[in-house]
Amino acid sequence: MDLATRGLAYGDxxxxxxxxxxxxxxxLLDNCMTTNAVCWMVCVWDKxxxxxxxxx
Ligand SMILES: [Zn+2]
Numbered sequence: 588m589d590l591a592t593r594g595l596a597y598g599d600x601x602x603x604x605x606x607x608x609x610x611x612x613x614x615l616l617d618n619c620m621t622t623n624a625v626c627w628m629v630c631v632w633d634k635x636x637x638x639x640x641x642x643x
Contacts, residue, residue, distance in 0.1 A: 591600050602610040604621035615622050630637040 600609050602608050602614055602619055602621075604615070605619050607620075608614050608618065627637055
């Protein structure tokens, strides 16, 4: 559910991380390339195993 649906939208609802889709929880956690890249870099830095949900 996005912020606009919850009545919390202020202006543009496009994802500020990648700018290619609406800013929703599903997008940020599953489909956002920028967020997934940051998670992947943290896993590399931490030498931890990346979750299989990351789609790079
Ligand atoms: Zn995004």
